[in-house]
Amino acid sequence: MSDNQIHIPRIVIAGTHSGCGKTTVATGLMGALTARGLKVQPFKVGPDFIDPTHHTAICGRSSRNLDPYMMGKDEVMRTFTSASEGADIAVIEGVMGLHDGIDGTGISSTADCAKILSSPIILVCDVKGMSRSVHALIMGYTGFDPAVTCSGVIYNRGGSERHRSMIRLEETIPSFGWIPRNDSLTVGSRHLGLAMAGEGEGMEKTSAVIEECCEIEGIIKAASAAPPLPMRREEGSSESGKVRIGVAMDQAFCFYYAENLTRLRRAGADLIFFSPMTNHLPDVDCLYLGGGYPELYAKALEESPCRQEIQKAAEGGLPIYGECGGLIYLSRSLSTDEGRYSLAGVVPADAEMKSRFQALGYIDGEVSHTSSSFTKGLSFRGHEFHYSTVYPDTDTRYAFTLKRGKGIMDQQDGIIAGETIAGYSHLYFTDRFAEELVAMATKYSSE
Incomplete structure (x- = not known):
């Protein structure tokens, strides 16, 4: 192996479809490997914010998203190799079904990431109500794209020993596990997905089940058979600590791509984490308010003195960047089934929660307004997913125009x-986007 290569044992936990049990298997495997004393680096395919919180809590290492559409293939490789340094093994949780990508293509699918990373996969199959037919299913999934390497299968929601013996009769690829049906392993959910890490006990039960029901040594061996990868290290960092960027981080604001925070630090920012529900506004040069669940904590947000402090700071020219939940919080008010709440009142709009999602999917856009603090023409990609609607004033100005997405x-x-910009888009920061946000903070700090 050459000096510019790195060998990272790795395995992708893929599924036949959403709900087949891949999250249970992936998180349980992470826990079982960690319990054996291995340093496990977790990843999640796709734009999801919630699964990575469970990965991080289990492994003690920050889980990273891998999404070729938002990031590009080179960035997938760089993120994977950089984050995996010092780890003994990487476990990558897939998204949806193995071959499900954007707009019915394979782009940004689990298979797409597996091919970029030359990673073997283990296919999770829900076998409730099936016996011999599962082999036809497996042959279809594993033969559909010959460039995808499937090392084996884990059968989930299995039944009796007789059920197991019927499936064992005509197995075509190695079996790494048989997990009996156990409804207690399911994880609670809410309107944006699973419950966050720390909000239930379901995840904590899975590692013991995976240790008991799966061939852990065989999985490690399959992961170790993955070939070396080209090493893509981080670029040299800028002068650290040039500015202080406040990042809202609590139960209400918890949706951040780990790479966004890394890029802000690399651009020269010290990140100051605080809770708009329980803390005063810290002494910072810029605010970053991410997504989350402000609607579940609207009363606490309304009663906290932080909202008036943020409003006053915005009036004084503090740069603020808000995404989705941050947009709601920066609005004048939020209406929910429980009532109407006064919020920060920084942007000229009012928000209302709806009973079903109002937007879901990838976004692709650019900065389009010359009065925006970002450079006109700066492009970006990301994701939107929300159950609220924002009603802006008629003379509202917008910084971004989307080629794809609702906004x-x-x-x-x-x-x-x-100096505030707040929208629904969850952006995956480019280096330039992070540098421009830091530049706004630098300008503010020098005034």
């Missing part, structure tokens, strides 16, 4: 209010 209104996103 706030008519593919416009990113309300401009002074």
Whole structure:
């Protein structure tokens, strides 16, 4: 192996479809490997924010998203190799079904990531109500794209010993586990997906089940058979600590891509984490308010003195960047089934929760307004998923125009209010986007 290569034992936990049990298997495997004393680096295919919180809690290492559409293939490789340094093994949880990608293609599918990373996969199959037919299913999934290497299968929601013996009769690829049906292993959910890490006990039960029911040594051997990868290290960092960026981080604001925070640090920011529910506004040069569940904590957010402090700071020219939940919080008010709550009042809009999702999918856009603090023409990609609607004033200005995605209104996103920009899009930061956000903070700090 050459000096510019790195060998990272790795395995992708893929599924036949959403709900087949791949999250249970992936998190349980992470826990079982960690319990054996291995340093496990977790990853999640796709734009999801919630599964990585469970991975991080289990492994003690920050889980990273791998999404070729948002990141590009080179960035998938760089993120994977950089994050995996010092780890004994990497476990990558897939998304949806193995071959399900954007717009019915294979782009950004689990299989797409597995091919980019030359990683073997283990296919999780829900075998409830099947015996011999599962082999036809497996042959279809594993033969559909010959470039995908399937090392074996884990059968989930299995029945009796007789059920197991019927399936064993005509197995075509190695079996790494038989997990009996156990409804207690399911994880609670809410309107944006699973419950966050720490909100239930389901995840903590899975590692013992995986240790008992799966061939852990065989999985490690399959992961170790993955070939070396080209090493893509981080670029040299800028001067650290040039500015202080406050990052809202609590139960209400918890949706952040780990790479976004890494890029801000690399661009020269010290990140100051605080809770708008329980803390005063810290002494910072810029605010980053991510997504989450402000609707579940609207009363606490309304009663906290932080909202008036943020409003006053915005009036004084503090740069603020808000995404989704951050947009709601920066609005004048939020209406829910429980009532109407006054919020920060920084952007000229009011928010209302709805009973079903209002937008879901990838976004692709650019900065389109010359009065925005970001450079006009700066492009970005990301994701949107929300159950709220924002009603802006008629004379509202928008920083972003989306080629793909819904945004706030008519593919416009990113309300401009002074030095504040707040929209529904969850952006995957490029280096340039992070550098421009840090530049805003630098300008503010020098004034």
